[in-house]
Amino acid sequence: MKVADFDFDLPPGLIAVRPASPRESARLLRVTESGMADLTIDDLPGQLRAGDLLVLNDTKVIPARLEGTIGDAHVELNLIRAVDDRTWECLARPGRRFKPGVTVVFGDLTARVLIKDPEGTITLEFDRAGPELMAALDIVGTMPLPPYIARKRAPDAQDRTDYQTAFAAREGAVAAPTASLHLTPELLARLDALGVERAMVTLHVGAGTFLPVKVEDTEDHRMHAEWGEVGAGAAEAINRARAEGRRVVAVGTTALRLIESAARGRDKVEPFADWTDIFITPGFRFRATDLLMTNFHLPKSTLVMLVSAFAGFDRTMAAYDHAIDKGYRFYSYGDACLFDRVEPDA
Numbered sequence: 113m114k115v116a117d118f119d120f121d122l123p124p125g126l127i128a129v130r131p132a133s134p135r136e137s138a139r140l141l142r143v144t145e146s147g148m149a150d151l152t153i154d155d156l157p158g159q160l161r162a163g164d165l166l167v168l169n170d171t172k173v174i175p176a177r178l179e180g181t182i183g184d185a186h187v188e189l190n191l192i193r194a195v196d197d198r199t200w201e202c203l204a205r206p207g208r209r210f211k212p213g214v215t216v217v218f219g220d221l222t223a224r225v226l227i228k229d230p231e232g233t234i235t236l237e238f239d240r241a242g243p244e245l246m247a248a249l250d251i252v253g254t255m256p257l258p259p260y261i262a263r264k265r266a267p268d269a270q271d272r273t274d275y276q277t278a279f280a281a282r283e284g285a286v287a288a289p290t291a292s293l294h295l296t297p298e299l300l301a302r303l304d305a306l307g308v309e310r311a312m313v314t315l316h317v318g319a320g321t322f323l324p325v326k327v328e329d330t331e332d333h334r335m336h337a338e339w340g341e342v343g344a345g346a347a348e349a350i351n352r353a354r355a356e357g358r359r360v361v362a363v364g365t366t367a368l369r370l371i372e373s374a375a376r377g378r379d380k381v382e383p384f385a386d387w388t389d390i391f392i393t394p395g396f397r398f399r400a401t402d403l404l405m406t407n408f409h410l411p412k413s414t415l416v417m418l419v420s421a422f423a424g425f426d427r428t429m430a431a432y433d434h435a436i437d438k439g440y441r442f443y444s445y446g447d448a449c450l451f452d453r454v455e456p457d458a
Contacts, residue, residue, distance in 0.1 A: 113329070113393065113394060115325050115327060115330060115412050118411065118417055118420065119411045120433070121411075122436065123436070127260055127261075127264070127441075127446070128444070128447075129261050130274065130445055132153075132441070132447070134296070135153065135293065135295075136152065136294070136298075136299055137152060137153070138152065138153045138294050138441075138446075138447050139151070139153075139440055139448070140152055140155060140159075140447065141447070142159055143431045143452070148431060153299070153448065157306050157308075160303065160308050160361065161306070161307075162306055162307030162308065163308075163353070163358040164308045164309070164361055164403075165309045165310070165350065165358060165361065166308060166361050167346070167361065167362050167367045167368075167371055168279060168295075168310060168313070168364075168367060169292060169315050169317075169364055169366045169367045169370070170277075170281040170282055170312045171282055171283075171284060171316050171317060172283045173256070173275055173276055173280065173286065173317075174246060174249055174250075174283050175250055175252075175256070176253060176255075176286040177189075177256045178190075178252060178253050178254075180217050180218035180219075180252075181216070182210070182214055185209050187204060187205065189202045189203060189205070189236075190203050190204075190319060191256070191286055192233070193320075193337075194284060194339075198237055198240065198241035198242070199226070199236065200235070202234050202235075203233060211228065212227060213225060218248075218252045218253075219251070220251075220252070221238065221239065221240070221248040222238070223237060224236065224237050254267040255267045255275045256286050257271060257275065257444075258287065258443065260410075277292040277295065278292075278297050278300070279295075284339070285315075285316045285317040285318075286317065287317040287318065287444075288317065288444060289363075289364040289366045289367065290444040291363050292363050293444075293445070294448055309353070311345070312343075312346060313340065313341065313342045313346050313370050314341045315338055315340035315341075315366040315370040316338055316340070317366050320335075320337075320338070325414060330391075330393045335390065335391040335414065336389065337388065337389040338366075338369075338388060339386070339387050339388075340369075340370040340373065340385075340386070340387075340388055342370060342371060342374040342382075342384040344383045347374065347380075347381045347382060347384075350381045351380045354380075360401050361401075361403040361405065362403070362404050362405070363405045364406055365409075368404055368418070368422070369388065369392065370384070371400045372390060372400055372401065373390045375400040380399075381400050391417075392418040392421050392422075393417045393420075393421055394417070394420050394421045398421075402452070403450060403451065403452055403453065404422050404423070404450070406419060406448065408440060408443065409442075416428070419451065422451060423452070427454065435447070435449070
């Protein structure tokens with residue numbers, strides 16, 4: 113398909129720069145074969161039923177936005193992908209300062225520039241690794257807000273809570289699994305009482321999720337890779353739910369991309385611990401997911417393409433038109449939608 117097919121006009125005023133408060137007050141657009149309903153996140157338990165299995169991404173966002181110095185010059189960067197436990201690829205500015213071999217100072221933390229890629233990324237090797245590096249980033253870094261928020265305001269202390277899920281556990285993401293930001297401990301307790309089950313998976317979301325698609329045809333796009341893990345217990349829970357005719361509900365496109373990667377080319381989900389660059393567009397056969405809860409995404413983005421593959425192109429575009437008309441709030445801190453899966457030939 114043409115990338116332009118996934119374009120739409122979004123009024124700038126609908127881009128959320130803070131989450132709804134309380135989180136359950138965010139709006140929820142329920143989209144089914146029979147139509148659309150305007151709800152709130154607080155209504156989510158009424159859209160699920162006993163035996164449904166929520167698949168949640170337990171990645172934890174690290175403070176990946178850094179300001180430092182090279183000599184006397186001020187520099188800024190955003191970590192985008194871990195190469196190993198002390199080496200990261202990043203986006204940096206001003207790019208001319210980041211020459212191989214120079215040292216970047218971030219307070220007590222330092223890093224050496226290893227590679228300056230012609231395409232614009234910088235590879236840094238930090239002076240510490242693993243938990244020590246994470247502890248240092250927690251002191252000197254700030255939350256890596258998406259560009260469409262960062263252009264409107266600087267990150268602050270509130271984002272440390274707002275841009276993190278209630279069940280974040282495994283450090284490594286540089287962007288939040290935003291659909292899960294709506295789920296509070298109180299709401300999860302209500303779902304537990306209803307008999308809704310949970311399976312935790314991990315996909316360390318990369319900054320590539322915000323990169324624009326620069327080609328004209330979807331077949332020419334190269335997807336960014338992210339590291340993920342589906343443990344044996346999560347794989348077994350998903351396969352058991354499907355075998356018993358219970359619904360698997362992916363909370364977020366990250367959870368969906370991961371479990372579909374773990375089921376790729378098979379009729380069941382296998383344990384998985386690897387990089388995935390799965391690119392889901394209309395015509396994709398979903399093997400593991402029955403419902404998708406997700407936020408509203410950028411025009412012409414790979415995430416809109418994924419939702420269109422899951423819910424049907426016409427239904428997705430109609431849902432986005434409805435959301436814009438009704439003033440839903442878009443993107444990472446915005447409102448959500450809940451889609452049923454539509455088969456490709458439907």
